[in-house]
Amino acid sequence: MSAKAMVFIDGGWLYRNRNTLFAKLGEENFEIDYAKLPRLFCEDVANRLDEDVSLVRTNYFGTIPSARSGFNTSKQYAFYDFLERSCGYETDIHEVEVGTDENWIKMSLSAALLFYAAQPGAYDIAILIGDDPDYGPSLRRARLFGKRIQIVGAHLQDGKEPPASSTLANRLRVSDFPLLYLDDHAAEMRLVRELVKRTCKQCGCEEETTWAGPEFFCSSCRGRYRN
Numbered sequence: 365m366s367a368k369a370m371v372f373i374d375g376g377w378l379y380r381n382r383n384t385l386f387a388k389l390g391e392e393n394f395e396i397d398y399a400k401l402p403r404l405f406c407e408d409v410a411n412r413l414d415e416d417v418s419l420v421r422t423n424y425f426g427t428i429p430s431a432r433s434g435f436n437t438s439k440q441y442a443f444y445d446f447l448e449r450s451c452g453y454e455t456d457i458h459e460v461e462v463g464t465d466e467n468w469i470k471m472s473l474s475a476a477l478l479f480y481a482a483q484p485g486a487y488d489i490a491i492l493i494g495d496d497p498d499y500g501p502s503l504r505r506a507r508l509f510g511k512r513i514q515i516v517g518a519h520l521q522d523g524k525e526p527p528a529s530s531t532l533a534n535r536l537r538v539s540d541f542p543l544l545y546l547d548d549h550a551a552e553m554r555l556v557r558e559l560v561k562r563t564c565k566q567c568g569c570e571e572e573t574t575w576a577g578p579e580f581f582c583s584s585c586r587g588r589y590r591n
């Protein structure tokens with residue numbers, strides 16, 4: 365029987381640390397392969413344990429500026445929708461006033477991690493993508509339920525270790541494995557859009573595309589649809 369892993373992503377932390385991915389590859393920016401991201405760290409844990417690890421769920425926690433803020437949030441909503449529909453994430457998104465801190469993310473992630481820890485058979489291993497010392501108390505308690513914890517952190521942009529005061533690393537009784545680093549997988553996380561031939565759902569013609577969504581419409585059918 366394989367061990368069950370659940371991934372918990374602190375969306376605020378991931379957003380702040382995405383620059384380490386770009387820095388690692390010496391690029392300004394690139395698209396991140398969110399479908400692949402949780403699987404990469406599951407594989408790392410499986411290799412460390414030398415047993416099968418199955419990914420049961422990826423839980424993503426994020427915030428969005430409140431409707432009153434006047435920000436155009438449609439792109440952000442589209443991104444969260446993409447995480448759910450195309451990457452199989454379970455998202456937990458909260459409207460916040462602009463400029464407020466991210467306590468909501470930490471509270472809801474901790475609550476979910478402990479809630480599932482208390483559900484028999486929900487997971488054996490929690491993989492936390494978000495190396496923030498505030499998670500210490502919840503991780504310690506999840507471990508009291510016999511759960512194993514893997515923390516994923518990030519190097520600074522110059523490749524150095526972050527200061528101990530701002531990470532969970534080296535804290536007692538919060539994790540079962542040495543820290544993994546987000547940026548160690550930078551190359552694999554870089555989204556590569558493959559050019560493939562696909563058949564238009566409308567007219568049946570074939571066209572080369574990088575679109576990987578479930579339904580494909582050729583460029584002329586897309587143009588007609590828009591008008």
Ligand SMILES: [Zn+2]
Nearest residue numbers: 564567582585
């Ligand atoms: Zn067509």
